[in-house]
Amino acid sequence: MRLKILAAAALCLMSTPSVAETVVVKAAAMVDVEKGTLVANPVITVTDGTIRSIGSGSIAMPEQATIIDLGDKIIMPGLIDMHVHLMGKATDQGYRRLVISHERAAITGVMNARTTLLAGFTTVRNVGAPSFSDVALRDAIAAGDVPGPRMFVSGPAIGITGGHCSDNNLLPEEFAIVGEGVADGPWAARTKVRRNIKYGVDLIKTCSTGGVLSKGTQVGAPQYTVEELTALTEEAHSHGRKVASHAHGAEGIINALKAGVDTIEHASFISDEGIAMAKRQGTYLSMDIYNTEYILGEGEKAGFLEESLAKERMTGATQRESFRRAHQAGVKMVMGTDAGVYPHGDNAKQLSRMVRFGMTPAEALRAATYNAADALGQQGKIGALIVGASADIIAVDGNPLDDVMLLENVPFVMKEGVVYKSE
Numbered sequence: 001m002r003l004k005i006l007a008a009a010a011l012c013l014m015s016t017p018s019v020a021e022t023v024v025v026k027a028a029a030m031v032d033v034e035k036g037t038l039v040a041n042p043v044i045t046v047t048d049g050t051i052r053s054i055g056s057g058s059i060a061m062p063e064q065a066t067i068i069d070l071g072d073k074i075i076m077p078g079l080i081d082m083h084v085h086l087m088g089k090a091t092d093q094g095y096r097r098l099v100i101s102h103e104r105a106a107i108t109g110v111m112n113a114r115t116t117l118l119a120g121f122t123t124v125r126n127v128g129a130p131s132f133s134d135v136a137l138r139d140a141i142a143a144g145d146v147p148g149p150r151m152f153v154s155g156p157a158i159g160i161t162g163g164h165c166s167d168n169n170l171l172p173e174e175f176a177i178v179g180e181g182v183a184d185g186p187w188a189a190r191t192k193v194r195r196n197i198k199y200g201v202d203l204i205k206t207c208s209t210g211g212v213l214s215k216g217t218q219v220g221a222p223q224y225t226v227e228e229l230t231a232l233t234e235e236a237h238s239h240g241r242k243v244a245s246h247a248h249g250a251e252g253i254i255n256a257l258k259a260g261v262d263t264i265e266h267a268s269f270i271s272d273e274g275i276a277m278a279k280r281q282g283t284y285l286s287m288d289i290y291n292t293e294y295i296l297g298e299g300e301k302a303g304f305l306e307e308s309l310a311k312e313r314m315t316g317a318t319q320r321e322s323f324r325r326a327h328q329a330g331v332k333m334v335m336g337t338d339a340g341v342y343p344h345g346d347n348a349k350q351l352s353r354m355v356r357f358g359m360t361p362a363e364a365l366r367a368a369t370y371n372a373a374d375a376l377g378q379q380g381k382i383g384a385l386i387v388g389a390s391a392d393i394i395a396v397d398g399n400p401l402d403d404v405m406l407l408e409n410v411p412f413v414m415k416e417g418v419v420y421k422s423e
Helices: 002-015 094-099 102-118 130-142 184-198 226-238 250-259 272-281 292-302 307-329 349-356 361-368 370-375 404-408
Strands: 022-026 029-032 037-042 042-047 050-056 066-069 072-078 079-084 120-126 149-155 202-209 241-246 262-266 282-285 391-396 411-416 416-423
Touching: 029 042, 029 262, 079 282, 079 370, 102 120, 102 130, 102 411, 102 416, 120 370, 130 149, 184 202, 184 226, 202 226, 226 241, 226 250, 241 250, 250 262, 250 272, 272 307, 292 307, 349 361, 349 404, 361 370, 361 404, 391 404
Parallel strands: 022 066, 029 072, 079 120, 120 149, 202 241, 241 262, 262 282
Antiparallel strands: 022 042, 029 037, 042 050, 072 391, 391 411, 411 416
């Protein structure tokens, strides 16, 4: 009967979230993601969405507290995906994107945000979105208007004319369409950074190489000079914003590292020099090593250009080997999936690939929690179940330190003390 009541309460909370004054969460065990160990019989007290105490066993319960007893389940902090595109839909690729208005993309984002949260991802970093739709969605979630993960957002990505992530290369010249993120030259790049900050972004996304999904770009070719990237990064850092750089090719990765960016996205063809440089500088790598399976398996039906499919065929296997090499070298890594290229809600499928290509389960979980929080500058606030952190708690049936695939089916999700899912 208690479980039925809790499930009914969870359904109500999904529609109209409200935080109980005090909630106590009990479970069979808790994953300490920093140490990679289990803590038996945790009892977590949550007040106003924040973890106030963590005990174990049969401690005295606060008066008038709501008790959530998860029985034999194992709890851990909510997952963090460091590379998503919530306004994107996996089946809207290639020329299909041309019929999607920015307003329609924003509505799609609302749907994808809910799906992502219910999959156990309580925080995401959205790297690239049209017309600051990600800023609007972030604020709507924070206000409680719609359910979704906590969002850190970049707004429109910044890059060169005709480049990946900044321009629209699908239309011919007579339409005279220039992407809203295009900026050529150091001062133009600084101006775009200032514009994005003006409209409320948390970070800056740029592209220092071509990409798989953009028409006419070479996936490994460098974009932006070191001078341009340095100007962009200096401007962002002067305003307290971190920089994420899309970079597949070896030269573009080194250019971005020389400029001082904070994270390298994809890193498919990273060289030994790039690996050594990233390790020395403490730069995080975010490598989307699952989505090649969706692109090559479902890409034609989803509308991917044949050009993009060909580029993925030459990139996917190399990226996975680069992931293995970088991990073995001790480079700092976070989990970033590129969700939106493949279906939202399937984010956790990448964890098993991270294990397959070199990580232990504990290391994969740390990349998706503790490390990600550090890369966001949010350590102690999210990414760990510790006193003072946000009460972002998920539960699974089994030990994820033995089998990370358990996280592909998360039956319990709490974000900031609010239960959004309880099976």
